Amino acid sequence: MPTAEVDVTVSLVRGLLEAQHPDLAALPLQVVANGWDNVVLRLGDSLALRVPRRALAADLVRHEQQWLPVLAPFLPVSVPVPVRTGVPSDGTRGPAYPWSWSVVPWLEGRPVGETPAARRWSLARPLADVVTALHRPAPADAPRNAYRGVPLVVRDTAMRERVATGRVPCGDMLLACWERALAAPAWDGPSLWLHGDLHPANLLATDTDGRLSLSAVIDFGDVTAGDPASDLATAWLTFDPPARAVFRAHVSRAPYADDATWERALGWAAYFVAMLLTASDDAPLLHAIGEHGLAQVLADA
Structure with a gap:
């Protein structure tokens, strides 16, 4: 797989949540998948996060954020429409991280x-x-x-x-x-x-x-x-x-x-x-x- 450009860890993501979505930051958090473009973490029982691990994926996450809400109503199956979005952080408040990221529903299966x-x-x-x-x-x-x-x-x-x-x-x-x-x-x-x-x-x-x-x-x-x-x-x-x-x-x-x-x-x-x-x-x-x-x-x- 392509080499990760950012090491997406539980501590990094928890810091992003504390800074941007503090009401979610105390939920249990664990890495469940490390793909070509994104790391997926489970957040509590009903949520997940998609966090880019390389620059190429940053645009892909934004495409999901923009277009999945448009496409989902036409589809006869569940899809991971973002319920919260995260933004890049310069490290002033919370850890530094260069790209957008998403909180999505945890989908069973x-x-x-x-x-x-x-x-x-x-x-x-x-x-x-x-x-x-x-x-x-x-x-x-x-x-x-x-x-x-x-x-x-x-x-x-x-x-x-x-x-x-x-x-x-x-x-x-x-x-x-x-x-x-x-x-x-x-x-x-x-x-x-x-x-x-x-x-x-x-x-x-x-x-x-x-x-x-x-x-x-x-x-x-x-x-x-x-x-x-x-x-x-x-x-x-x-x-x-x-x-x-x-x-x-x-x-x-x-x-x-x-x-x-x-x-x-x-x-x-x-x-x-x-x-x-x-x-x-x-x-x-x-x-x-x-x-x-x-x-x-x-x-x-």
Whole structure:
């Protein structure tokens, strides 16, 4: 994972709370996740904090703060709409910290990536409902992410560089899949809202008598507007073939999800696989998602 530029600790965050949200500062606080961009801490029983660990994530947190309240009413699942916001601190009052941060609801459920793929079948239709509800035209001032929702050719050099490292099994086969996707018709519709990072570590599910229920979609830091194909890559990152067929059939009721979109989605899945396999040695869950995605992409390619 990328190196942290700020060491986000319990003591740092408690100091920020004492200075900016003192009514929350005495609640129990513990680190529960350390991701590519943010550290997540649980605050008491019902709250959590998303605190950037590197500069690139600072804009992502602000995007969540601005746009999640707009998007949440359209979505048929819980999402981490900020309930409080934090601001940068120069150290005059409380500890120094350079970026904005958020207090969000604590959402119940386990990351879907921790559950065997064969058990995820019950999530295919609910996740399809989420993406089709989200994929609506975005306004002109929606955020733009240079790494998601863009034409595949924009990521061509990065894709080839990752495969050239030799750390991606069956790299030639994955590149053949990628090149087929590059040849597909480009997206020519309006820029649609996208989650931007829709993989099974960002999906939460609860288990009732062995059946999984989608309880939340989290980490909207990469929220952007563009080609919906990059979100649909989750079909290969999250599901096995039977569940993927259900997901695809349900999403394909939307007019934008034509054959060309699914061809580009397979290319995006190949790209995410290469990224996960070359940059997640210290993140076992993400690396496992890459391994699963590789098998699924090659099976369909």
